[in-house]
Amino acid sequence: MSKVDKYIASLSSLEGKKVVVTGANSGLGLAIVKTCLLKGASVVLACRNPQRAGKCKQDLLKEFPNSNIDIILYSQDKFSSCRQFVDDLFIKHGDFYALVLNAGLFNAKKGELNVEGLPTVSGTNAFGLACILMHLDEKLKDIESEKRIIIHGSLASRLSKYKGLEKSLLNAKAFHFTQYNNSKNAAHNLYYYYSIKNENPYIKYLLSEPGIAQSNIIRNYPKWFKWIAVGFMKIFCSTSKEGAAPTNYLISEKVANGDYMIPRGPWAIRGLPKKYVMKEKYIHPSQVEEMNAFIRNKK
Numbered sequence: 001m002s003k004v005d006k007y008i009a010s011l012s013s014l015e016g017k018k019v020v021v022t023g024a025n026s027g028l029g030l031a032i033v034k035t036c037l038l039k040g041a042s043v044v045l046a047c048r049n050p051q052r053a054g055k056c057k058q059d060l061l062k063e064f065p066n067s068n069i070d071i072i073l074y075s076q077d078k079f080s081s082c083r084q085f086v087d088d089l090f091i092k093h094g095d096f097y098a099l100v101l102n103a104g105l106f107n108a109k110k111g112e113l114n115v116e117g118l119p120t121v122s123g124t125n126a127f128g129l130a131c132i133l134m135h136l137d138e139k140l141k142d143i144e145s146e147k148r149i150i151i152h153g154s155l156a157s158r159l160s161k162y163k164g165l166e167k168s169l170l171n172a173k174a175f176h177f178t179q180y181n182n183s184k185n186a187a188h189n190l191y192y193y194y195s196i197k198n199e200n201p202y203i204k205y206l207l208s209e210p211g212i213a214q215s216n217i218i219r220n221y222p223k224w225f226k227w228i229a230v231g232f233m234k235i236f237c238s239t240s241k242e243g244a245a246p247t248n249y250l251i252s253e254k255v256a257n258g259d260y261m262i263p264r265g266p267w268a269i270r271g272l273p274k275k276y277v278m279k280e281k282y283i284h285p286s287q288v289e290e291m292n293a294f295i296r297n298k299k
């Protein structure tokens with residue numbers, strides 16, 4: 001048995017618990033889902049593409065024949081869809097135990113804007129996430145059963161230097177690594193903001209980082225680059241199962257509001273999970289208020 005399989009075997013059972021995962025049909029989202037099913041949870045795949053979601057459900061049912069799997073469709077690059085997702089979640093699966101906000105993308109075409117007129121990467125990883133959390137916040141205030149909201153961050157967030165909304169999140173022409181780093185730093189700020197603001201003892205806002213893990217995250221690159229990068233990732237980076245382990249820990253084990261898990265290896269690139277504390281220099285308290293004001297103005 002591999003180290004990560006032993007680790008997963010040691011995690012607590014999720015029998016009778018429901019876990020919702022966004023971006024569940026690929027990469028880390030799929031790996032998180034598989035561990036949850038193995039641990040006895042029922043799962044909801046929150047995906048943007050009906051065909052990919054349906055195929056994913058069929059494949060999972062072959063691997064986990066007696067499991068309970070549902071699908072919610074939404075797209076994180078559209079505010080109305082993000083709000084609808086939260087509404088659907090409470091209408092159909094209000095009994096969920098954990099919500100993993102994993103969906104995200106690494107790069108888009110230079111200058112590409114989404115339907116909201118936002119750069120595609122920050123529109124999805126930062127603003128879409130902010131919109132979901134803003135709407136969730138209203139719904140979670142009076143909840144009296146435990147719910148874990150897990151944000152999927154990245155070590156790339158530590159490479160970001162926040163220079164205000166305009167320069168850091170609204171510039172679709174910035175180098176794509178910079179756009180990604182800034183968008184994931186925004187995800188970390190969202191986690192920090194809501195974990196500090198949270199006064200409901202039943203609700204836990206949590207953050208996990210996967211390190212660098214094999215997935216389909218470089219799907220938008222040219223073939224030659226993918227060929228080299230996939231080879232590199234197979235040798236030096238973790239499998240998606242290992243990259244998913246910090247999140248699976250936060251779903252399964254006893255946690256406190258604000259807990260944050262990263263891989264324990266050098267530079268947090270790979271390894272089994274360990275607890276971490278966010279450093280003050282990466283926190284930009286005004287950023288979330290600025291994003292929220294932007295989203296409200298779009299209504």
Ligand SMILES: NC(=O)c1ccc[n+]([C@@H]2O[C@H](COP(=O)([O-])OP(=O)(O)OC[C@H]3O[C@@H](n4cnc5c(N)ncnc54)[C@H](OP(=O)(O)O)[C@@H]3O)[C@@H](O)[C@H]2O)c1
Pocket residue numbers: 022023024025026027028029047048049052074075076077102103104105106124152153154155184209210211212213214215216217218219
């Ligand atoms: N892999 C890594 O090394 C790494 C490192 C740090 C952080 N992360 C984070 O981990 C998360 C998952 O990434 P991954 O590596 O597993 O990549 P992936 O294999 O490309 O999976 C990304 C998932 O997000 C979904 N998604 C993308 N845009 C969406 C949108 N607008 N609305 C709804 N869903 C959307 C994708 O759906 P489709 O399949 O339909 O496109 C896919 O299911 C991301 O937040 C990423 O930033 C990954």
